[in-house]
Amino acid sequence: MAEQEEDFSSLPLPDRFQHKIWKVRKAAYEDAAKQFEATPDENDPAFRPFLQDPGLWKGAVADSNVAAQQDGIAALCSFLKYGGRESCTRTRSYTLTPLVEKCLSSTRAATKASALEAILLYIELDTPGPILEDLLPALSNKQPKVIAATLAALTAIFHNYGCKTVDPKPVLKVLPKPFSHADKNVRAEATNLAVEFYRWLREAMKPMFWGDLKPTQQTEMEAQFDKIKSEPTPKQERFLRSQQAAMARAPPPGADGAEDENELDAEPEEIDVYDLAEPQDVLSKIAPDFHDRLGSSKWKERKDALEGLFGILNVPKIKDGDFNEIVRGLAKCMKDANIAVVTQAAQCIEVLAKGLRKPFGKYRSVLMSPIMERLKEKKASVSDALGAALDAVFIATSLSECLEETLESLKHKNPQVKEGTMKFLVRCLRTTREAPAKPEVASISEAAKKLLSESSEVLRSGGAEVLGTVMKIMGERAMGPYLEGLDEIRKTKIKEYFETAEVKAKDKPKPKPPPAAAQRAAPAGGTRKVATKKPATKKPAAAPSIYAQEAPLAPQPTSRSTPGTKLAAPKPSGLAAPGGLKAPLKRTLPGPGGAASTASPRRPVAQAPPPADDEPPAPPRLGLAGRGLAGRSLAKAPAAAAPPASSMSPPPASGLTAVERAELEELRLDKDRLLRQADDFRQERSRFNSEVQELKNQNAQLIEDHTRDVLSIKAKETQLVRARSDCEAAEAMCGQLRREMERLKRALTSAERVNSPTVGLPSPSRDAMGDEGGIYRDTGMYGAPHDNRAGMRARMSYTSTLSEEKENTGDAFAGQYGRSKLSPEPRNGRTSAASGSVGRNSPTPYTSARSGGQKSSTDSARDDGNGGVESWKRAAEVTSALKAKIEQMKARQGISRP
Known part of the structure; x- marks a missing residue:
């Protein structure tokens, strides 16, 4: 035995990891864990053998001896903890499956704890996605204990890292399956996982799997949810290595602006169901006769069509598509005479905006004005539905996009429309996360100040509430100029709303530009200032060019631009050489001197493409036209004589480019004009379509009235015939009585x-x-x-x-x-x-x-x-x-x- 122990200790660790004696393997696992803990960093040579052969960890995790297996998983945890990200990425494909199938369901508590810790370390070192991909297939395992252990591991993952770090969508998709399992332990672990999801997601989790549960299971889950509704939103307990590095780089709380940012980060962000759901194609589910039913003369058919559309659109996330016809039909329904149709159409707009979100922005202009116009309804159910539709439109867009229609609606003659629009504006200011710009603040303040002079107390209070909410966003000092001229009573009212307002956006001052950028901008500004002094720089610059150069003006096709115009222009042309721009500037700054004459031969190359739009005022251009053109032409002869091929190419190219630029500008203007015309035509077409639809509805109403009148006339005729018959019978009876x-x-x-x-x-x-x-x-x-x-x-x-x-x-x-x-x-x-x-x-x-x-x-x-x-x-x-x-x-x- 002594010889065996001596021989085993002399073997390298990789060999001992694969030894046939379990005690040798167990001792090797313990020695490896101690070595990893003693390493100074992740680049230590102790990690190299296990990185080169990651299959060693598969045998350690799946060791046939339970005692050795326990130490093997502990050694893996030490390897991951001190080995860095590379130890995770190279070994997880070998170890995750045996960890899930053989370790999480072990009867030894230490083995289960070490296996769970290893899985959490795999997530911490890299990203959660690959780990979830390997864990989810275990939910289909034949052994119930493996499924229950996997569900418990998933619960621990979301409990430690939270649903913001680990994506819950893949797990929520397969969660209904464990609820229908025959084993009670599996169902119990599924319930624990669902409760953990509810701690993080609240009601946003239900659309993903709630419909697949049985009614009794839903009742039981609701009872479990009621127990934790009062609990605050949990916080992440463990962080990824990338998150730890970011927190280490973050400034301390006392740094500039860091305290405010930490306060904002401390607020729990509510997870939206839209982020969890998969987009669904709803256009294919809409009935082909939907538009015909929507244009029916009977309000019941129109309402039934909208109810069917609501059932189709009421999904968490809608796949983007062409909803133009549907949106126009819903906008038309806002003018319907039946309030039930209006309410149902508003609900359809609400679910469509919530399902589309950002793609809904292109339909906003079609719907907002009709919705606000319909706010004149006094019935609470109708106004609530319209308000919810407006809120959904705002969530899908932004305050800046909705502001124009909102301010225009505040000028409406109907006080009901004003009141509904004012309430919508207050809700927008409270929920927006982006502070309005200064021009937008001015527009909102002016509209709110007009509301302060309204005869209705509700509108006056609403105007004060708008100003108080804007003050909460922008600050008291920034809102001071907008409140000038108001009396103290109104200012006191605004201050009350300011103190009680709750907003999510805060106006932050823009950061100052760095000093280097300011230094770089200084010379450019100086150059522009010198270039704007056109008469002072042109007159002394033209004389030296006349005496220095002498050549005909044949190659120049245009005479609109002069050297003086090019010198005065601050922006360079697209074809001018970088070095050529410096020559006129150098010549312009000193004035008439020797430096000017040395810059003259290089001027034609720099001023080859004269822009057509950079024309100086008339008097300076006429005074220097002859000499400027002569100077420019004389510069071409020596340049052409020295290098004939390279020097002569820029002038023709420059003249052609000027023509092309002029044509390009004309084409752009034509394109803009055509686009405007096309936009006008589209609007006119939309208006005509609306009028045609209105006429169709009127025609249908007239047909219905005519049918009703015809039936009434026929009924009267029938009554008349009966009366005549009764009269004839009475006359016959009278005759009989006479006889x-x-x-x-x-x-x-x-x-x-x-x-x-x-x-x-x-x-x-x-x-x-x-x-x-x-x-x-x-x-x-x-x-x-x-x-x-x-x-x-x-x-x-x-x-x-x-x-x-x-x-x-x-x-x-x-x-x-x-x-x-x-x-x-x-x-x-x-x-x-x-x-x-x-x-x-x-x-x-x-x-x-x-x-x-x-x-x-x-x-x-x-x-x-x-x-x-x-x-x-x-x-x-x-x-x-x-x-x-x-x-x-x-x-x-x-x-x-x-």
Whole structure:
């Protein structure tokens, strides 16, 4: 044993790492850990064998002996801790898989702790991304203990480094799978991981996996979330090496501006769900008939179309695409007469802006003005939906982009629009992270000061709140000039809002330029100042050039620019040589002297491309035109004689370049003009489309009104036809009643003729029968007055009997008015009175009704004297009562008498 131990200790560490005896390997792991701890830096030679052969760590981590494995993982942790970034990048591909599959689920607590520490060190030394890529496949392992251990490791990673350093999106995508696992330990670890995510992300985590959970699981998770809602947002406990280096380079808290920056960094930044979600293509999900339904004349169809669109757009992140038609349709809906349609359209705009974010900026100008115009609605649900849509538009853009429409809407005549816009501006100032520029502050202040003089208290308070919020951003001193002229009461109100306002942006003074930049800018400024003195520098510079050079002006195609103009121009041409620019400056500064003449031969090369836009004022140019051109032309002859090829090339090139530059400027102007025209045409086309859509809606409304009127007319016609039919039926009934009355009259006449007491007595006429009271007034019709009391009693008794009979039967004209109860009918084989076959001595139905039975011929003969007259009178009374009844029936049915 002694020989083996002596031999083993003399072996190098790589050989001992691979020894077949586990005790040798265990001792090697312990020796390696001690060596790594004793190294001065990561470049020590002790790390070199393990960097050259990183597979040694795979055997150490996956050692078959659990005791040796524990020391092997501890040695790996020491190697990573002191070996630097290279120790991480070279070994993680060999060690991460065995760490996850064999070490994290170990029964030894020390092994599990060392394995977790190794994984955390791998993240600390480099980046978390590769580590997560190797950990996530373990969630599909067949062994539940491996899945549970992996979930616990992920929980520790996010607990130590936080969701700002480690991207949670890959884990959130696969998190629903462990929740559906059969093993309870796996589900418990998944719950712990979800709770850890909620500590960092809050509600932003839910859209990623919440819909895949069962309702019972959602209820349980909500109960877990309620326990930690009151906890503050956690802070990162471990930092990457790159973060540690950045913090080491940061200035101490007492340095200039460092304290403010640390205070800002200390504020927990809320993680947005937009950053976690994957973009979704929603354009392909929109129904093909969406625009037709949106332009329907029925508000219900328009609302249903917008509800379907809202369901499609309500996703955390939307893939960018062509939403122009949809945006124009939503802007059109802002003018809809139905507030339900307006509310639903505002909600669609809100989710579209939240889903697109920055790409939504190109649609802002189309939507903001219609939304603000609709703020005139007084219903709270509509104004809240419009305000939420405006807030989403602001989040997708910026304060500077939204400011123009906002300030314009503050001038609206409607106080509701002013109030809604003012509230939106206050919300923008509170949430913006970029302080407005000085011109924007001036515009906002002027608009807010106008609100201070409004008649409404809400608008006056809103103006003071706007100024107080801007003061909170810019500072009291910076806002002093904008508050001049206000009385003390308004300033006090503004100061109150300033003290209570909460903003996220702070105006920071711009840093001063470095001294070196200031020194470099000084000579340039001096050169420009000298160059601006055109008359003083041109006149002495032209004379030496005339005497020094003599040549024709043939090669120069243009005469617009002179040497004097080039000397006066501060900016160099695009084709001028760097050295050529110094010659005219050197010649200009000293004035007329020897230095000027030495600079003259080099001037044509420097001034080859004369810019067309650099023309001096007229008097200096005309005074030096001849001499300047002569000086420039004379300089070309010696230059052409010395180097013919190289010296003659710049002038033609320079002349051609000037022409091309002029053409280029013209083309640019034409392009700008065409772009403006195209923009105008697009706006006009959009306006025409809006008008066409309005006309379509009006046409549809007119068609609907016309259809409604036609249906109403048809209903009236139907009622009229029914009324006419009822009138005809009533007229037919009246005619039938008239005929029945005539028949009864004829029957009475026949009865009167038959029952006359003497042959010589005159028969009553038709007029006498029609007169209700004539037979009673005429006292001499039968030769004697009718004042017999017995006869009167008999008539009264008969009338009462007839009335009782009518009440009992209910209808005196039963049987289709075919036969009246008073009409004569055959009795005991005798014929009817209407047929004319009844004899004089035959009893009438009236006498039979009065007596209650048939009478014999003797009784009839006995009653012939007075009974006929009495029967006739009774018939007249019955006729009168029948006529009265007919008149009452006509009055009830509304039939006028013919």
